Amino acid sequence: KGVSLVGGEHQTPVPVGCGMPPPLEFGDISTVVKNNYDHGETVEYFCQTYYTLDGQTHKTCSNGQWTGEMRCLRPCTVTLDDMRRNNIGLKYKPDSKMYSPHKDFLEFNCTTGSPDGRLAMRQQCIDGVMLLPSCQ
The missing domain is CATH 2.10.70.10 (Complement Module, domain 1)
Known part of the structure; x- marks a missing residue:
């Protein structure tokens, strides 16, 4: 060349x-x-x-x-099992599996208990990674 x-x-x-x-x-x-x-x-x-x-x-x-x-950039995938393990649900969508594009935010709420305070209940997808809050 x-x-x-x-x-x-x-x-x-x-x-x-x-x-x-x-x-x-x-x-x-x-x-x-x-x-x-x-x-x-x-x-x-x-x-x-x-x-x-x-x-x-x-x-x-x-x-x-x-x-x-x-x-x-990869989307984030949040499943019902992921949420069940952390005692959380999607605040605005009842889907069993949620795809969230890069930079998108998802808001969660507790299905039982209250937030453990380690992570905010509103999280952002960054290139395929979204940290999930927990409730206890």
């Missing part, structure tokens, strides 16, 4: 194209993927359901290299 030279005495550099764009964990490309791309061509990425795109939406072929940074 690099620069190929064409022409006679002036040796004008011609930008090199790229191969297939790199995969995105928990994501995909929004169009049909080609084997080769010209310098300057772009591809658009998106994340799977419940995942949150962090960074740019496109990668660009730039002289043989793909440029543009992004990642898919």
